[in-house]
Structures are given as structure tokens and as C-alpha cells.
Amino acid sequence: MHAPPSVFEASGPSTASSLAVSFSAVRAQTERLVKSLGAEDCQLQSMPDASPAKWHLAHLTWFFETFILEHFEKDFTPFDPGFRVLFNSYYYGVGDKYPRPKRGLISSPSLEEVLAYRAQVNQRMLETIARVDAHSTPEEQAEFAQLVTLGLHHEQQHQELILTDIKHALSFNPGRPAYARRWPLAGTHPQPVSWVAYPGGLVEHGFDAAQDGAFAFDNETPRHRFFVAPFKLADRLVTNGEMMAFIRDGGYQRADLWLSMGWDWVQAGQHALPLYWQAGDSAGDAGFQNFTLQGLVDVDPNTPVCHLSYFEADAFARWSGARLPTEFEWELAARALPKTPQGNFVENAAFHPLPLQENKPGLPMQMFGDVWEWTQSNYNPYPGYKPWEGLVGEYNGKFMCNQFVLRGGSCATPQSHIRASYRNFFPPDAQWQFSGLRLARDTSF
Numbered sequence: 001m002h003a004p005p006s007v008f009e010a011s012g013p014s015t016a017s018s019l020a021v022s023f024s025a026v027r028a029q030t031e032r033l034v035k036s037l038g039a040e041d042c043q044l045q046s047m048p049d050a051s052p053a054k055w056h057l058a059h060l061t062w063f064f065e066t067f068i069l070e071h072f073e074k075d076f077t078p079f080d081p082g083f084r085v086l087f088n089s090y091y092y093g094v095g096d097k098y099p100r101p102k103r104g105l106i107s108s109p110s111l112e113e114v115l116a117y118r119a120q121v122n123q124r125m126l127e128t129i130a131r132v133d134a135h136s137t138p139e140e141q142a143e144f145a146q147l148v149t150l151g152l153h154h155e156q157q158h159q160e161l162i163l164t165d166i167k168h169a170l171s172f173n174p175g176r177p178a179y180a181r182r183w184p185l186a187g188t189h190p191q192p193v194s195w196v197a198y199p200g201g202l203v204e205h206g207f208d209a210a211q212d213g214a215f216a217f218d219n220e221t222p223r224h225r226f227f228v229a230p231f232k233l234a235d236r237l238v239t240n241g242e243m244m245a246f247i248r249d250g251g252y253q254r255a256d257l258w259l260s261m262g263w264d265w266v267q268a269g270q271h272a273l274p275l276y277w278q279a280g281d282s283a284g285d286a287g288f289q290n291f292t293l294q295g296l297v298d299v300d301p302n303t304p305v306c307h308l309s310y311f312e313a314d315a316f317a318r319w320s321g322a323r324l325p326t327e328f329e330w331e332l333a334a335r336a337l338p339k340t341p342q343g344n345f346v347e348n349a350a351f352h353p354l355p356l357q358e359n360k361p362g363l364p365m366q367m368f369g370d371v372w373e374w375t376q377s378n379y380n381p382y383p384g385y386k387p388w389e390g391l392v393g394e395y396n397g398k399f400m401c402n403q404f405v406l407r408g409g410s411c412a413t414p415q416s417h418i419r420a421s422y423r424n425f426f427p428p429d430a431q432w433q434f435s436g437l438r439l440a441r442d443t444s445f
Contacts, residue, residue, distance in 0.1 A: 015133075016129055016130060019129055019145055019148055019149075020129050023122075023125060023152060024122070026152045027118070029159060029414070030056075030060065030155060030158070030159055030162070031118070033162050033163065034057065034162065036179065036180070037166065037179075039054075039110065039112075041053065041166065041169070042054040042057075042111050043107070044104060044169035045104025045165075045169070046171075047168065048101035049430070050161075050164070050165035050169065051100070051103050052104050052165075053165065055106065056161060056162050057114050057115070057118060058083065058086075058117060058118075059087045059088075059089055060118075060158055061087075061114075061117050061118045062083055063151055063154055063155075064121055064148075065121050066094060067147060067151065067391065067392060068125065068128070068144070068147050068148060068151060069121070069124055069125065069128060072128050072132055072144055073124060079117050079120055079121065085097060085098060086098050086106065090398075129148070132144045147392070149214075149215050150215075150395075153217070154395075156414045156416075156417040157417070159412075159414060160412040160413050160414075163179075163293065164432050167276075167292075167293050168432045170291075170293075171276060176291060176296040179294070179351065180293050180294055180349065181294065182294035182297065183350050183352070188302045188356065188357065190241065191302070191359060193234050193235065193236060193439070194236075194359075194361070195233070195234060195235065195441065196233050196234075196235050196333065196362060196363065197232050197443060198230065198231055198333060200227070200228035200229050200230045200231060200332075201227070201228065202225050202226070202227050203225065203227075203228055203328070203332055204224075205225070205226045205328055205331060205332075206220055206221055206224055206382055206421055207221050207222075207223060207419075208223055208421065211335070211339055211419075212419040212420060212421050213419060216422075217396055217422075218386070218387055218393075218395065218396055218397070219381070219385070219397070219400075220421040222382060224382055224384065228329055228332055229442070230442075230443040231325070231441065232440065232441045232442075232443055233325060233329065233438065233440050234322075234364070234438050235360075236364075236366060236438070237304035237305075237353075237356075237366050237370060237371060237436055238304065238305055238316065238436060238437050238439065239301060239303060239304055239305060240288075240299050240300060240303050242305070242320075243274060243305040243308075243316065244288065244299070246315075246316050246319050247272075247273065251315060251316065251319050252266060252272045252273075254319075257318045257319050259311060259315075261311070262311030262312075262315060262428070265309070265311050265428075271312075273288070274290075274305060274306075274307050274312065275308075276291040277299065278291075292351070293351040293352065294351070294352065300355065303352075303353050303354065303355050304354075304355075304370050304436050305371075306352075306353050306371045307431050307432065307434065307435065308374070308431065308437065309428060309429050310374050310404045310426075310427075312431075313374040313435070313436070313437040314374075314376070317437065320439055322439040322440060323376065323439070323440055323441065324375055324376040324439075324440060325375055325376065325438065325439075326376055326377045326440075327377040327405040327407055327423065328377070329375075329440060330367075330373065330438075331407070331421065333367065334367050334407070334408070334420040335420055337363070337364075337368075337420075341367075341368035341369070341409065341415065341418050341419065342368060342369075343367070343408075344366075345368075345409065345413055345414060345415040345418070346411065346412050346414050347415055350411055351411060351412065352411055353371050353411055353434070353436070354370065354411070364438070367408055368418060369408070369410065369418075370410060370411055370436070371408075371435060371436030371437075372407070372408060372409065372413075372424055372435045373406060373408045373437055374404060374435060375404065375407060376404070377404065377405045378403070378405070379399070379401075379404060379405050379423070379425035399425065402428075403425040403426060404426065404428055405424070406424040406425065406426065406433075407423070407424070408422075412434055
């Protein structure tokens with residue numbers, strides 16, 4: 001797999017040719033992700049929070065048709081008027097929407113028809129890109145390019161969701177089918193944790209075009225000052241082996257380690273292991289196996305732990321005598337790393353976190369890729385935050401309640417999609433994303 005072109009990282013406005021190339025690359029990447037899936041696989045919906053791959057394919061096309069072609073295409077005619085409701089996700093400004101928990105019941109249109117929908121809209125979009133470039137004012141061209149770029153980043157978000165959702169769906173199959181060929185885990189040795197100290201202070205926080213590229217979601221803005229107390233950050237992610245120690249020490253049975261809501265969550269769901277883990281006689285020396293996109297494998301103790309809820313991450317941090325970092329601490333540390341994020345992203349086609357291969361003394365490692373890192377920060381607006389104008393203003397701001405921020409991207413995230421200012425967010429009980437943790441500690445002033 002290949003990353004989309006660097007239009008997302010350009011410092012100046014996109015040209016029509018670069019926009020067309022990026023549009024085609026991102027759209028093709030989505031279809032590569034479902035190429036190994038059958039129509040039956042693409043129909044599966046395993047829980048209300050997940051969606052069938054077929055719905056993702058259609059919704060992503062609906063986004064371009066509804067928000068761009070409807071406003072910029074000459075003599076606009078929808079592919080199918082019924083799709084406006086059927087594939088609307090949560091945009092109340094657009095109109096009615098089909099109930100999310102019932103998306104798996106949509107047998108028609110077929111996967112073949114959805115792919116035909118994508119192909120037609122792709123062609124119409126490329127024609128519209130060329131027409132806007134030739135016949136529109138610079139202001140209209142800038143507005144158009146901004147919407148297309150938003151649509152491409154939106155599609156990259158759903159590329160990750162396609163992988164997380166199909167993994168959840170396939171996990172219910174007793175045959176434990178593999179989405180991809182199992183990868184050979186390189187032999188690694190346990191890496192001890194070191195702590196990187198930061199003095200803190202009054203720091204600039206949020207999206208910075210000079211460091212982060214030309215695009216950001218509205219929830220990454222505006223850039224503002226924030227006081228960060230001195231702290232230490234673990235130089236690596238928490239591993240499966242450390243999670244095994246937590247489990248064997250009765251971590252899931254100790255109410256004192258859990259937030260009240262977290263302990264209720266443990267009791268109500270009878271949670272005793274991370275999502276996709278199982279214990280058994282055939283689980284190898286480690287004693288556990290877990291379901292991956294490569295099928296059922298032994299849990300590797302040196303690989304970063306993933307598919308943890310916020311509740312589990314917080315409880316593990318307490319058990320460790322540490323805490324989760326704030327998103328401000330995480331971003332401060334990430335700013336000391338190279339401008340272009342490096343790590344295990346979806347382009348590696350591992351589709352799973354990988355063990356740490358090398359140490360870099362004095363620097364935090366695996367800050368990008370592998371797993372989304374839970375922070376202790378509530379998902380709130382930054383001071384002076386304003387949603388985008390128009391219908392796309394419903395994109396982020398409406399979810400700023402009862403969610404926690406995650407940072408850094410995962411093994412299912414496209415590399416060109418992530419940056420130091422990027423804010424992901426999920427409710428505290430969410431497990432099906434590739435979510436893990438890094439520890440933090442307070443230091444004295």
C-alpha cells in the first residue's frame with residue numbers, strides 16, 4: 001500500500017492536478033482495503049458503534065456527492081435520490097438519516113451497486129475539479145479545495161474504521177478468519193521503561209501550519225497558550241507483558257484501581273481481559289491468545305497492548321503507580337520529534353502494533369502509529385474554538401461531551417493523515433479501536 005501524495009503536507013494552496021491525484025489515490029486506497037472481503041463480509045455489522053464495510057464505501061461517496069457535487073457540479077443530478085437519507089451518518093442539517101444500529105440490515109443496494117456508485121461519483125468529481133479550476137474565481141477555488149481536502153481526510157478516518165469494524169465482525173466467527181496474511185513477528189527483547197523529563201511551562205498548543213502542514217480539523221484550533229506543569233513521560237508504550245502482570249495481580253478484580261464508572265463497566269460486562277484476548281491450554285507460554293486481523297495468534301509480551309478502554313488504561317496506570325498523560329503533555333513531547341510522523345501505520349500492512357525495535361535515549365518512542373494513546377484529557381473545545389461554517393460545522397464540535405482524547409494514530413491510520421496536533425476522541429468504554437497507553441508521572445516544581 002502507498003500513502004496518498006503530499007498534498008496534505010503542502011504549505012501552499014492545492015493545484016487542480018495535485019487535488020485530482022490525491023483524490024484518486026485516497027479513493028483507491030479505500031477500495032484496496034476491502035479487496036480481500038466478500039460481499040457477505042461487507043454486509044456485517046457486529047454492534048451499533050460499528051458499520052458494515054459496504055456502508056462505509058457508500059457513505060464516503062455520499063459525502064462527496066452531498067457536500068461538494070451538489071454545490072459545485074453543473075446540472076447536478078444525484079446517483080440515487082434515496083441515498084441522501086440512507087447513507088447520511090449524523091448530519092441533521094442535511095435531513096433525515098437511516099438508524100445507525102440497523103445499517104447491517106441494508107441489503108440493497110448491493111456491494112456491486114455501491115462500487116458502481118463510487119465509480120460514477122469519482123468520475124464526476126474529477127470532471128468537477130477540472131471545471132472549477134478552469135472557470136471559477138480564486139476564492140471559489142480555495143473553498144472547493146478546502147472541502148475536497150476535508151473529504152479526503154474524512155475518507156482516511158473511515159479507512160481506519162473499515163479495519164476496526166471488520167476486525168470486530170470477524171472476531172465473532174468461530175473459524176477465526178484472517179483478513180490478511182499473518183506477519184512474522186521479529187524476535188525482540190524486552191525493553192525497560194525509561195522516563196523522559198520535561199520542564200513544562202507556558203507552551204503553545206494546537207495546530208501550527210509551519211509544523212503540521214496545510215490542513216487541520218477545526219477541533220485542533222485555535223493555537224493557544226497552556227500551562228504545563230513539569231512531568232515525566234514513559235519512553236515507550238505499555239506492552240502485552242505488562243498487561244499480563246496486571247491481570248495476574250488481580251487487576252480486573254480490584255475495585256480500588258478503577259474509577260467508579262469503570263468498575264461498574266467491569267462488573268456489568270464481566271470484563272477480565274482486554275478485548276480479543278482469551279486464555280486457554282493452547283495459548284502458548286504466555287498463557288493468552290488474541291484475535292488479530294491475521295487470525296488467532298499467541299499474545300506477544302513485547303508488543304504494545306491495544307484494544308483497551310479508557311477505564312482499563314486508567315486502571316493500569318494506577319496499578320503502575322503512574323497516570324495517563326494529558327493531551328497537552330503528549331503534544332509537547334511530540335513536538336520534539338521529526339516534523340513528519342514516523343511509525344507503524346497502515347502502509348506497513350501489518351494491521352497490528354509491532355514490538356519496539358530500537359532505543360533512542362532521551363526521546364519517547366512509538367509516539368506515532370501502532371496504537372492510539374489514551375490521555376486523561378476530556379474532549380473539550382480549545383479557548384476561542386469555532387466550528388466550521390455551513391453543514392460541515394457538525395463534524396466535530398457536537399461530540400464535545402463525555403469523550404476522552406487519544407493521540408498519535410495507530411497501525412490502521414494512514415501516515416499522511418496524522419500530525420502532532422491531531423485529536424481523536426472516544427467514549428471511555430470504547431475498546432474496538434487500536435487504543436493503548438503510555439504512562440506519565442508528575443515531577444516537583
